[in-house]
Amino acid sequence: MTAPAIGADGFRTCQSTGRQIHAAAEPLIKANAVVSIVTLLIGATAALLLVLTRWQAVHLLPAEWYYRLLGVHGMNMLIFFIIYFEMAVLWFASTVLLNARPAAPRFGWFNFGLMMLGTLMVQWTQWTGRADVLFTSYPPLKAHPVFYLGIILFAVGALGVTGQFFATITLAKREKRYEGSMPLVVYGAMTAAIIAVITLLHGALIYIPTFLWSLGLIETIDPQVYRMIWWGLGHSSQQINMAAMVAIWYMLGALTVGAVVLNEKVSRSAFVLYVLFISMASAHHLLVDPGFGPAWKITNTSYFMYMAVLASMIHGFTVPAGMELGQRLRGYTNGMFDWLIRAPWGDPGFSSLVLSVVVFGFVGGITGVTIGTEQINIIVHNTLRVPGHFHATVVSGTALAFMGATYYLIPLIFQRKVAFWGFAKLQPYLFSLGVLLLSMGMTFAGSFGVPRRHWDNSFQDAMFDVEMSPAVDLVLAIMGIGGVLAVIAAFGFIAIAVKSVFFGEPIGTITRGTPMVGVPHGLTHPPTHAADADARNEELHAPARGWMGPTPGTVILVAIFFVAFMTYYFTNWKLLAFLWRVG
């Protein structure tokens, strides 16, 4: 097979997947992905300096630069890196996965330009000390008006791309580029797009008056109203990530091991639960705020939010179970875990997928649900346990899934081989280990009362004495080592991406069945099912197999997850009982 040319209709056919890729969509995917990586570099550089400051034995930065870079880190990692990549995902899902042309690609460049302009404005104000207001920019802290305007322009551009996503899938349906329901991965991207609209509307609601306040046109901004609406942006933006991440899980499963969708109805229902309920997780940040009653807090963070937690647990089962069933249909049927042992662990797309699922679920998910409980939140709020939780979700979950997707985007979209292939195979493991140590270190430090967003853990200039357990130094060192490892792996990923995209070897001809340096296993060895897959499927679903059904390995893994979940949950209630004695 050789690289095909672009046809008169603007499409080229991907030699690996057979998909139709439109010439106007490809550069939009590339541009958003490249800027995403650049902002990752800025955010990761800040991360290194920050973790070497919170590691009390090193304590690198002066206070002013610690707080400044904390804002830089938050904006670049939680907004720019993630949302640029999501824009790439939206373009990819709506065009490549539907074999469709993009709606109004020139408008896409206009929106990209708005986002870029906004990004540059925010970077300028933050790096020059004109916006030392942290990521949350809570009033009465006030930044330079350009900071708020930059965020507004970025959000308007992102909202524009989201609108184009809806237009593109509507166009694809009208032009009969697909029949019936849209593919599940696109459905997941659509879920992310809907949550993005909810998120960006909240962003507009709060940043436009705050911008006017910074100009002196509005006298005050109510801090409680600000916090409530801002978190509709700040937390919901991370739910866009989660929906996009789950969509990528399904995609990587299919690409790497031929994963199947166990049940379309169940997986789509879970995505709809995200659409309806996940944005309410924003209320977690307000659980100790005095302005809201328990009914509002518990309804948002428990009754309704648990519907979204249910959705995550559904995906947490269906993704690995789909991989198991796919592997069994390919012939890996021995025992409980032959399908897992014989998976392509050297494929960075596959290892990223598995590590993303495991760390997201076991660390990020379990800690998130636990600390989001109103009673337990009182011993967690504003401690390092909170960033310990979200580094496991956003970094080891979302960012790692995005990295795994990049290892496939490089050959499929950029048509280049993945550079530094030997390191690329190790990178997901190093990154995941680093973030795991970082997250665990933060979680344990927070359990000892170490505050988050705090420059000096020794409180040396404070008006009061704070005695920390000696164990804090140990867990902060673990956090520091983990952080350094994670940043090294992130820098390695950036080097791989930059070298591949700008100086990489063209993909050329992919010879199926032969391993190739720089080409993921799923492309050289497409995971096709055995010729008698239907018969095998029937056999796997036979009632005689008992209650564990066709995916017994996943059932065991899920049982381990539930034991871990219950243990952590009840341990926290016990901790609460120790700290807050009643009677």
Add this chain to the structure above:
Amino acid sequence: MDPSDPRAEERVPLMQRLFDNVWLLLVAGIVVMFVVYTGWGMWEILTLPAGTLP
């Protein structure tokens, strides 16, 4: 409808039609969030009694 009628094969189940309706999901997602979180939250803040200094 007679199962042999070709129209029976084309009939898409109601839930599938609802789940496939992007615009319905978009509106539902926005409404639920803005009513339960944002609207109710605003009402909670606006109806807070004013604090008095001791």
